[in-house]
Amino acid sequence: xxxxxxxxxxxxxxxxDEVLNEAANFSKDMNxxxxxxxxxxxxxxxxxxxxxTMTGEVDLSIxxxxxxxxxxxxxxxxxxxxxxxxxxxxxxxxxxxxxxAIGIMGKIRDVFETAFMxxxxxxxxxxxxxxMMMGMPMDVYSGQLMDTVYWSLSDYKNxxxxxxxxxxxxxxxxxxxxxxxxxxxxxxQVGVRGKHVxxxxxxxxxxx
Numbered sequence: 093x094x095x096x097x098x099x100x101x102x103x104x105x106x107x108x109d110e111v112l113n114e115a116a117n118f119s120k121d122m123n124x125x126x127x128x129x130x131x132x133x134x135x136x137x138x139x140x141x142x143x144x145t146m147t148g149e150v151d152l153s154i155x156x157x158x159x160x161x162x163x164x165x166x167x168x169x170x171x172x173x174x175x176x177x178x179x180x181x182x183x184x185x186x187x188x189x190x191x192x193a194i195g196i197m198g199k200i201r202d203v204f205e206t207a208f209m210x211x212x213x214x215x216x217x218x219x220x221x222x223x224m225m226m227g228m229p230m231d232v233y234s235g236q237l238m239d240t241v242y243w244s245l246s247d248y249k250n251x252x253x254x255x256x257x258x259x260x261x262x263x264x265x266x267x268x269x270x271x272x273x274x275x276x277x278x279x280x281q282v283g284v285r286g287k288h289v290x291x292x293x294x295x296x297x298x299x300x
Contacts, residue, residue, distance in 0.1 A: 095121055098155040108140050111154060115165075118156040122163070128297045131276050132156075132163055135293050138273050139165055142197045146205060158297075165293040168285070169208050196245070196271035199223055200291065203243045203282045208289040216242045226251040226264075238283040238290045245273070245280040 097118050115136040119129035155166045210219050227248030255261040268274045279294045
């Protein structure tokens with residue numbers, strides 16, 4: 093069974109219940125188990141918390157899609173922003189630093205914002221913080237859900253795990269262990285598809 097549902101919203105969206113209801117209806121339509129439905133709700137809540145901390149007012153869409161044993165929550169925005177609006181957001185954001193990139197979702201928000209704010213034709217790596225670099229693939233690749241993957245949670249986890257033991261490494265690992273998204277999602281990818289920046293949270297259902 094394959095199904096997809098989409099909601100249009102802006103980043104300062106207040107009525108989170110509409111999105112959570114959509115997630116619940118989607119899980120019901122897909123005949124997901126109570127355990128899977130709860131996890132999808134938790135991932136949706138984490139996603140909406142990230143969206144509401146974004147800098148400025150950004151037009152977004154959030155969608156739920158499922159096929160076989162996989163559910164994907166996607167957030168996307170058009171990279172063709174008004175240039176003046178982009179400059180204004182960059183001036184207060186500095187790649188999201190007005191709101192510290194604390195926790196895994198803070199880091200993902202930082203990557204997502206940077207991806208749609210970089211000037212046309214510029215390299216994503218030129219605007220990355222050291223934390224973002226840890227989630228970048230060794231080679232930029234095309235993903236199943238987008239044209240180019242800039243950052244993935246699985247790459248970030250692997251790099252943190254392979255780091256030499258240090259206070260910074262222990263703090264990063266602690267963030268991963270405490271993160272709902274890190275513990276539930278099979279991966280999170282941020283990249284581009286056409287003229288859209290896309291964040292995909294991928295969850296493999298348990299049917300339990």
